[in-house]
Amino acid sequence: MKALESLLVEKGLVDRNALDALVDTYENKIGLRNGARVVARAWVDPAYKARLFADATSAIAELGYSSKQGDRMLVVANTPKVHNVIVCTLCSCYPWPVLGLPPVWYKSAPYRSRVVIDPRGVLGEFGLELADDVEVRVWDSTAELRYLVLPERPAGTEDLNEEPLAALVTRDAMVGVAKVAPPEAGGKP
Amino acid sequence: MNGIHDMGGMQDMGPIQYEKNEPMFHAPWESRVFAMFIAAGAWGRWNLDAFRHTREVLPPADYLRVSYYEQWLSGLLDLLVRRGLLSAAEMATGVPAPGAGCKEGHTAADR
Numbered sequence: 001m002k003a004l005e006s007l008l009v010e011k012g013l014v015d016r017n018a019l020d021a022l023v024d025t026y027e028n029k030i031g032l033r034n035g036a037r038v039v040a041r042a043w044v045d046p047a048y049k050a051r052l053f054a055d056a057t058s059a060i061a062e063l064g065y066s067s068k069q070g071d072r073m074l075v076v077a078n079t080p081k082v083h084n085v086i087v088c089t090l091c092s093c094y095p096w097p098v099l100g101l102p103p104v105w106y107k108s109a110p111y112r113s114r115v116v117i118d119p120r121g122v123l124g125e126f127g128l129e130l131a132d133d134v135e136v137r138v139w140d141s142t143a144e145l146r147y148l149v150l151p152e153r154p155a156g157t158e159d160l161n162e163e164p165l166a167a168l169v170t171r172d173a174m175v176g177v178a179k180v181a182p183p184e185a186g187g188k189p
Numbered sequence: 190m191n192g193i194h195d196m197g198g199m200q201d202m203g204p205i206q207y208e209k210n211e212p213m214f215h216a217p218w219e220s221r222v223f224a225m226f227i228a229a230g231a232w233g234r235w236n237l238d239a240f241r242h243t244r245e246v247l248p249p250a251d252y253l254r255v256s257y258y259e260q261w262l263s264g265l266l267d268l269l270v271r272r273g274l275l276s277a278a279e280m281a282t283g284v285p286a287p288g289a290g291c292k293e294g295h296t297a298a299d300r
Contacts, residue, residue, distance in 0.1 A: 001218045003283045004266070005225060011285040013274055014228040022224035027213045089197030091241050092257070101223075103211045107257050110206070113199035125205050140197065143237045 026101055034065045035098035035148060036169035040162045042075075043153045053077070056148065065097040073098075076139060077150040078176070083130055085123065085176030086139045086147040087115045093141035095148050099171055106175065116140065126177040149174050154182040193249035219258040226265050234272035243267050 008014045038060055042049040052059040056073040060066065073095060076084040088094065089112045094102035105111050115122045119136045123129075130136065139147045151173040157165060160183070172178035196202070214220040230240075243264030247255070255263075269275040279286055 001221055005221060007279060007283050007285065008225060008229065014225060018228050019221065019224040022227055023220040090194055101213055105205050105207050108206065109196055109202040109253060110204060112196040113202045116197045122205065
């Protein structure tokens, strides 16, 4: 690994500082907090929410989030009667600008194979039990189109503004394998 | 094209292994592979589909056994040579060929 890096640097193909900056960016700057801010904005600002549904790519870019792997985005909203969950059955497509890099389970054979044939069973493994009358929609991401789930705003958050709301939103809720827990239930990232 | 990567609907892959508070990378080498891939990709010699293809042509047993960033590394090595950024000799010796430097003020990764 070090030998490869040295070779690429010595040949001038990559810059070592640029590599360090890339690692820092994805470890510390791009991640689920970006997506959480999108979700919180949509919860408090109906006009933003409308733009998010009409053109998610542009609405997300409004908040300053756009980069690799999020070229076209579609936001799908959970309601009391519809629950959305995202997957990439073929590889590991994931909305990097708003969620960062995907966790290992998202890229794993069990999740990719099973969530499309047994979504309720898989969601149950994550501790999410849905009522029988809730429709489950599974969205299979591609290189060209990636999804973000807009979770339901939890009860008891009517008085919260954007920042504390964003703090409640988890990665799992934006993938659709969890709900956002209300604050008194210790809802935390 | 059907293959091991086309996993939707396959059965018997076992339970989901969930890791709490999972780090973005599990070892420093993973982050270096990731960064080298993105930086080298800035030369525009391959696109996302070409990269994905390097993983899809792995033998099925390897695809299941090898970790995600190990797949990235083998894909990166493959593309670096096949798309002409490194020669097989450079890859074997770890030393750039004389006069092979690509530095022209800045590297693609700076863009």
